Amino acid sequence: MNYLSLAIQIIIMLLFLVFAVFFLVQFYNIVFRGYAPFISSKKKVIKKIIEKLDLKEDGVIYELGCGNAGFLRAAREKFPRAKLIGFEYCFLPYLIAQIQNSLSKSKIIIEKKDIFKVDLSGADVLYCYLNLLTMKKLEDKIKQEGKQGLKIISYQFPLPGIEAKEVLEDGKDKIYFYSL
Ligand SMILES: C[S@@+](CC[C@H](N)C(=O)[O-])C[C@H]1O[C@@H](n2cnc3c(N)ncnc32)[C@H](O)[C@@H]1O
Numbered sequence: 421m422n423y424l425s426l427a428i429q430i431i432i433m434l435l436f437l438v439f440a441v442f443f444l445v446q447f448y449n450i451v452f453r454g455y456a457p458f459i460s461s462k463k464k465v466i467k468k469i470i471e472k473l474d475l476k477e478d479g480v481i482y483e484l485g486c487g488n489a490g491f492l493r494a495a496r497e498k499f500p501r502a503k504l505i506g507f508e509y510c511f512l513p514y515l516i517a518q519i520q521n522s523l524s525k526s527k528i529i530i531e532k533k534d535i536f537k538v539d540l541s542g543a544d545v546l547y548c549y550l551n552l553l554t555m556k557k558l559e560d561k562i563k564q565e566g567k568q569g570l571k572i573i574s575y576q577f578p579l580p581g582i583e584a585k586e587v588l589e590d591g592k593d594k595i596y597f598y599s600l
Contacts, residue, residue: 468595470491475502476544477499478501482545483506484535486508496528506528507535509534559580
């Protein structure tokens with residue numbers, strides 16, 4: 421066996437290990453902690469939201485559970501001076517977001533952090549694509565920390581105790597718009 425094939429085997433094993441750890445962590449968090457899995461928002465949904473979204477020039481958008489931060493990269497094109505921050509607890513989507521971020525030079529901040537440890541008071545807009553349980557838990561935090569006028573946009577999963585200002589429906593897609 422030459423050094424090249426040994427190196428390839430080691431790289432394949434390392435990649436396998438990274439994916440195995442990712443799936444184990446996701447499985448544990450989804451099944452035992454009720455966390456949302458890593459699934460990206462559809463491009464057409466993101467486009468629709470960004471088209472509707474209004475933000476002051478230096479406004480602040482948080483994507484809670486940002487995955488690969490596709491929403492924030494799309495927002496960057498419309499809001500070049502806004503502060504865009506994504507929060508993601510899971511290492512693999514966090515790494516993918518960081519790589520895509522540097523390739524696109526979109527100057528988005530990605531923090532590896534649980535969204536329940538994030539102070540929401542600095543945000544003008546929150547974007548969420550999570551799950552029902554997380555939205556339910558997030559609701560009290562949003563009520564306590566969210567500033568007056570905070571806009572919350574949630575794809576597919578409503579905040580159960582806050583009345584949506586608007587709901588956009590397109591087939592199975594639902595986008596909920598809220599304002600404090
Ligand atoms: C359905 S995906 C949405 C990803 C991205 N926001 C999008 O719309 O394309 C949900 C993401 O939230 C992350 N997530 C779930 N619970 C979280 C938590 N408590 N703190 C941080 N991230 C979380 C998951 O790892 C996953 O990447």
